[in-house]
Amino acid sequence: MSTVMERAPSELSPERAPAAPKRSPLNRRTILRTIGLTVLTAFVLTMPYDMNWAGSAFALDYGVIIGMVVLSVSVLGWIGEFTLAVVAQMGFGLVVVNLLQNAGMPFLIIIPVVILSSIPISILLGVFALRLRGVYFAIATLAFGYMAQKTFFQSYLGVQGGFGGTDSKAISRPAGFQGSESFYYLLMGSLLLMALICWAVNKSWIGTSLTALRESEAAFSVLGHSPGAYKMFTICLSGAIATVAGAYFGMLQGLVPSNYFQPALAVLYFGFAVAGGMGSVGGACVAGIAFGAIPKYFDSLSEGKLVGYDQFFIGVVALAVVLWAPGGFAYIGRRIWHRLEGSPPAAPEVSTFEIDVRDPLAAAAAAGAETPDGAEA
Amino acid sequence: MSGREIFSPQARQRAARFMAERGHAVRKGNGGNGHGRTLVLDPAKLARFEPVRHRLATQIAEGGLPTRRRRVEKREILNVADLTIHFGGVHALDGVNLSARTAEIAGVIGPNGAGKTTFFNCLSGLLTPDRGQISFDGHRLNGSPATRGRHGLGRTFQTPRLFGTLSVLDNLIFGCRTADSARREYVFDPGLRRISHRERSVRLARMVGFRGDLAAPAGSLPFGDLRTVELARALCGAPSLLMLDEPASGLDVGQAEDFVGLLRSLSDLGLSILLIEHDMSLVMGICDHITVLDFGQVIAEGTPAEIQRNELVIEAYLGRAD
Amino acid sequence: MAYLGSRRLFVLLTAGALASAACGGSAAQRAALKVQSQNQAGTNAAAPGGGGYSGGDAGASAAPAEAGAATSDVAGSSPGAGASSSGSAASPAAGSNSAAKSSSAAAQPATRSAAGSSGGSGAQSSGAGAGKVLPGGSSGPTPGAPTPGGPPGAGSAVGGATDVGVTANSIKVGHIGIYSGPVGSFGDDLSYAGRAKLQEINDSGGINGRKLDVLVRDDAWDGTKGMNAARDLVEREHIFAFCCIMSVNTSDPLTPYADEHKIPHIGADGWGEPQYKGAWTFPVSASAVTEAHMLAKYQAEKQGAKRVAIIYINNPTGRAYVKAYEEVIKKFNGEVVFSQPATFDDPGTTTFIAQARTQNIDTISTYLDPGIFTRLVREAAAQNYKPKNAFSGAAGLYFQVTPNFTGPNGEGTIAATHWVTNDMDTPGYRAYKAVVEKYYPKIDHSTWTKGGFVGASIFGNALKSLGLEVTRQRLKDTVDTLSNFETGLGPNISFSPGHHRANKTIYLAQIQRSGDKFEFKYIAGPLVDEYAETN
Amino acid sequence: MTKLIQTLIIGLEYGCVYSLIAMGMVLVYRTTGVLNIAHGGIGVLAGFIAWDLNTLRGWPYFPAIGAGILVAVAAGLLFERFIVRRLAAPALATVATLALFLLLQGLVFVVPWWGNTWGQVFNSPFANKQVAIPGADYSVSWDQLILFGNVLLFFAGLYFILRRTRVGLAMRAVSDDPTAARLMGIRQKLVAPVVWGLAFGLSGLTTMLLAPILLLDNTSLTAFTLKALTVTFVGGLISLPLTVLGAITLSMLEVSTQLYLPNVKGLSDAWPFLILIVVLVARFARGTKALEDTAVAPA
Secondary structure (H helix, E strand, O other): OHHHHHHHHHHHHHHOOOOOOOOOOOOOOHHHHHHHHHHHHHHHHHHHHHHHOOOOHHHHHHOOOOOOOHHHHHHHHHHHOOOOHHHHHHHHHHHHHHHHHHHHOOHHHHHHHHHHHHHHHHHHHHHHHHHHHHHHHHHHHHHHHHHHHHHEEEEEEOOOOOOOOOOOOOOOOOOOOOOOOOOHHHHHHHHHHHHHHHHHHOHHHHHHHHHHHOOOOHHHHHHHHHHHHHHHHHHHHHHHHHHHHHHHHHHHHOOOHHHHOOOOHHHHHHHHHHHHOOOOHHHHHHHHHHHHHHHHHHHHOOOOOOOOHHHHHHHHHHHHHHHHHOOOHHHHHHHHHHHOOOOOOOOOOOOOOOOOOOOOOHHHHHHHHOOOOOOOO | OOOOOOOHHHHHHHHHHHHHHHHHHHHHOOOOOOOOOOOOOOOOHHHHHHHHHHHHHHHHHHHHHOEEEEEEEOOOEEEEEEEEEOOOOOEEEEEEEEEEEEEEEEEEEEEOOHHHHHHHHHHOOOOOOOOOOEEEEOOOOOOHHHHHHHHHHEEEEEEEEEEOOOEHHHHHHHOOOOOOOHHOOOOHHHOOOOOOOHHHHHHHHHHHHOOOOOOOHHHHHHHHHHHHHHHHHHHHHHOOOOEEEEEEEEOOOOHHHHHHHHHHHHOOOOOOOEEEEEEEHHHHHOOOOEEEEEEEEEEEEEEEHHHHHHHHHHHHHOOOOO | OOOHHHHHHHHHHHHHHHHHHHHHHOOOHHHHHHHHHHHHHHHHHHHHHOOOOOOHHHHHHHHHHHHHHHHHHHHHHOOHHHHHHHHHHHHHHHHHOOHHHHHEEEEHOOOOOHHHHOOOOOOOOOOOOOOOOOOOOOOOOOOOOOOOOOOOOOOOOOOOOOOOOOOOOEEEEEEOOOOOOOOOHOOOOOHHHHHHHHHHHHHHHOOEEEEEEEEEHHHHHHOHHHHHHHHHHHOOOOEEEEEEOOOOOHHHHHHHHHHHHHOEEEOOOOHHHHHHOOOOOEEOOOOOOHHHHHHHHHHHHHOOOOEEEEEEEOOHHHHHHHHHHHHHHOOOOEEEEEEEEEOOOOOOOOHHHHHHEEEEEEEEEEEEHHHHHHHHHHHHOOOOOOOOOOOOEEEOOOOOOHHHHHHHHEEEEEEEOOOOOOOOOOOHHHHHHHHHHHHOOOOOOOHHHHHHHHHHHHHHHHHHHHHOOOOOHHHHHHHHOOOOOOOOOOEEEEEEEEOOOOOOOEEEEEEEEOOEEEEEEEEEEEEOOOOOOOO | OOOHHHHHHHHHHHHHHHHHHHHHHHHHHHHHOOOOOHHHHHHHHHHHHHHHHHOOOOHHHHHHHHHHHHHHHHHHHHHHHHHHHHHHHHHHHHHHHHHHHHHHHHHHHHHHHHHHOEEEOOOOOOOEEEEEEEEOEEEEHHHHHHHHHHHHHHHHHHHHHHHHHHHHHHHHHHHHHHHHHHHEEEEEEHHHHHHHHHHHHHHHHHHHHHOOOEEEEEHHHHHHHHHHHHHOOOOOOHHHHHHHHHHHHHHHHHHHHHHOOOOOHHHHHHHHHHHHHHHHHHHOOOOOOOOOOOOOOOO
16 A cells, blocks of 8 residues: 555656746745645545545545546547447446456456457447447447447346346456555556546647547548547547446446446436536546545445435536536636636636537527628629 | 739739628628637747747748749649539539649639539548549549548638637648648648748748737637638648638738739649639639539639630529629 | 646545545544434334433444544554544533543544454443433443443443454444335335344343444445445444345345355345355345245146246346246246346336237246336236236235235236245234334335344344354354244244255245235245255 | 237337337427437426326326426426526537436435335326237237327327428428528527427326336336437438337337347347448448538538
């Protein structure tokens, strides 16, 4: 555990390192950032213990995994799509882990294999993404997820024995991470690594290209950039994250009934991603952890009495986000930070959430910008 | 007829008058929908571009345009034969033939709904024609829009499609990346290949007459600037054939004049330009060769003078005007 | 853009940290929460007498120990400080004998986390007192000081923290019930009988002076959730044992987990076969396999069933049910013509019935919950279809809600149960009913309520027989050698090491008209499963 | 032969359920560009209110379901007025419907006297009445006939509204070309409330029709909704007749697989995906690159 504690700050720091020019070493911004970084690091490291009053660290483990799933959904926002197949991809990750563990593979081999194994399915979904957009793509992924759950998980493989059973061997956690607390550090480390990769990708020219692709696919392609390649890359990235999340989910739970992988759950995770801010890395992590862990803590606090409330409250939060902060937690967080820092407000907020190509308002604005015909008469 | 001269004064006046009307309309239309608002920028960011701007100012302030004259060969670069596409029952294009040559400006005109933009979309690969061959630069043109873009088919759109959240500079650099990754030479200025993306972008932006802030998000530009930036972006991609879809609409008088001059000189430097316009007056001034489309069919082609005398064309236009 | 993204994460997490620090630091708040939830648990009870069972009582005495634990978990190595701070925080709020305990804890930590390692020797504290306020630190480490005003019959505890989850005056017991999810509307009853018995044990003086502190969780009939809850109970709440979990989906995966952690689970539902493979799990009800055997035999012999169709919930137990039914019906020259899995979101009952009709089925057997079963019956009624021998099914059907749901269409349905049926009205059943309805008057008495009751009874008896030296190993050993435990509800229960199939008895009940209502009526039993495996 | 007729009847029955749901979603999508994910959730709300009134408060059956449907319509109007209208883009409104869906599905647990409910019996007055199908050894309950009748009625009614009424004309104009419709002065304010009220009401009605046949619960309608959503693809989320066709095709395929090939496990659940692939290939073969791509739409 101590090694993890030493490692975690260094994982954090590249993401936190301020890229803006520093004028004076001790201005308000630097101080705030140092304090924030310290508090955040301390919080991330002690989170299982901070929350012990409310429930076991298990809830947090669960939240971090949901954070990964939501990150996977959110990443797809970069190409302006949303997927309902993440849950199916999770399921495949779980199956792969089960197979590999039965074959006696160690953890360090399992995870890379899981990542590789996600690629064929991502490519299958990617083929749809090349042909379909927005809602249509979502429906395609929905149909895929539905088939995966019903046909693959339930009927053939009977993942963990169908409905909550024990037909096949339970998935075990990697050696050294048996406890919920220690497993948390593995999960949090993985999530931070994923977030870091996503953040770096988004900051690189790939991210710029994806923004351009989202803004105008036609212009993007006539400029000689292949939208397909970028879409495929993003879908593979998203799929790999979801699949690894599924693998961890299997390790966390040991036994997972196949009815867990129902597409309706993907709708829920999409809701989380929206609340976090579609396309945002940090927002997705926070939303995932919060919406994943809070209901679990709530379960233990209410001792099984106030069940089913979580969905209602997530619905309320999502509605509030859509109405007042379409950018999600990411946008709210940015606003708060700017106020704290005292820096000028950011450029006019453009919602990163654009799933639909059919946008009458935008079209009307564009049409209004053109002159009516007949001027040449 | 007016092939090598730069724009007759009469044509220029005509264009300017027309543009004035148009520009007026644009300003009126723009009032409500948020274009043209000013953007507060981070002074630190602006400062970063300061040296570049300075350099540019010295280079572009005097000439404004690259003035070198080179002897360019004229050859056929694009040949379209029997291009046909239909949507449902509507024949948007019906057996269209067209050819374009290097260092010339070819115009495609026609009333609204004549199939001009569809024609461009077929050329750039956004639509797959039902029938027809397109040969470009010596080989058959097929494949995705991206492949065609890398082959040197640049274009702009009727409604400018900039990457709104990216800065103007990033938009342009995007074009430059195409040119480099496809290893393309700049027909109109081979020297551009040797300078950095950023500098190249800035130079081309100034060349097309963009005087605004390069760090501003492209979505915040006024409409006229959208056009010029889009043109610059297309040029950054080092096209050998540049397709412009109603490039002059929405420009004000001065911009239109500069623009017309720019096209003329680009073409003189060897760039092949294909131009869509639905009004004849502008096209007549700058085009070397004009094709007239109506209801997806070519009803006339020839030099501007020939087109002006063509009965079918007059009928198509006057019959429609109200 | 992405840089901003990282910053927003930053801010939100910071805010979260502050909020959680504020909450986590407040031990009193936790204690209050605890008491409150205990009180809620107790509201169902018609608290008898002044000193009788009341949730607030048990909660108050448990609260300081937990508060101390919560603090010392964070602090790590200074349990003394943790305990004393909790004492000061909790005693004014809880108003119980907590101060005495915490002062003793300063010398020898009586917290849950420390208790396991300290092995049970050392500091003792006062016995269970009900709502008695003692001045802080006055009683100190006096062992076994009897407290005035305790409930009648409550002995003073001498033994202290003998094992995980055991303190001088409480034993932490984990219970997982079905309070929500697809069978939630009737699943909550499954818990209540067992919980009533545990409350009754507390009310009649507890276990040799120790009260049972029952921690309740919900699994929504989902093994994943159930295991989450189980891990929370074991790893954070440090319970001593599980008692009477009547949710097969949790009991199944809990079995290997209990073995791994050496935690006794007394009174599992026993519906799923995997539960019989565990050394630490003691099922009291019969297996679905036994039900299938007996149903098949009965239907073949008495009803002449030859062509059977089975619809089942697609879990291992469901599949085992199909297999077991098939094995026995074959012995009587019958066959299972086809079987079809059902899930909650897509039961597929319509096509099942259509197929049953075309295949000329005479008997439909089911392994379903009352919900899907009702759909099945209603679909059949809509298609004007009823097999010759009507429907039959596993103990999952034996609820009074089933005839209420199905109405006249379900008439003739045979359900298996592992205990005497409600209409048999034996003295044992009346005694059971009296205890349960004292706390939960409106309960729907089913197979599982009786199973839970029996499980809780065995648990209580075994614990009592341990004396003060309550350890998991001793509890396991005691139950392992339990012989002929009188349940009063039909079969008697005997365990032996490695042989936990204690109940192989099936009663059959049929939905019959009684007046304008439909009820399950006894038709056969006790039938002892001669086909059952002997493990 | 008997089996075939049975298959057809069952297929038609489920096809009706799918088409009723799918039509509601297509209606909203083609007129507002919003994918109404909340379709199932609204039904849950309306259904439980009607059940509450009927069972717990002793209202007669028809006033109770009428009240349920009215609540659904009102919810639609309120949702349009206070949420959809405030959101700039249909994409955001789609997300709002998602939020509404979560909220409504959770609501069943929040209302204490509905609490922890999976299924409730909610009988119609026509319970236990059947009509025998001649020659099929099969009968159909009145509830199923009513469901079928409602599908026909709704389909015809929608056709009439779209073809013959002013609002319908406006709806069509908006769906064909929202930009043009706006420029031509057709007021979205007129069309949108009608559409949302209609769609939510339809969702409520669907639940009322389904509840007597199945049970009233908060998950199975969602499951149906997700499945129905996959068939909207057949009509490209635009065409109502094609959607109905897709719905009936899907249910027929599912039912016949289950009845004729019961041992091919999982095939019946793979149909939505297989149909999707067929539709895609068909569209691709016709040369349309993307189902909807305004970027390349002809000028």
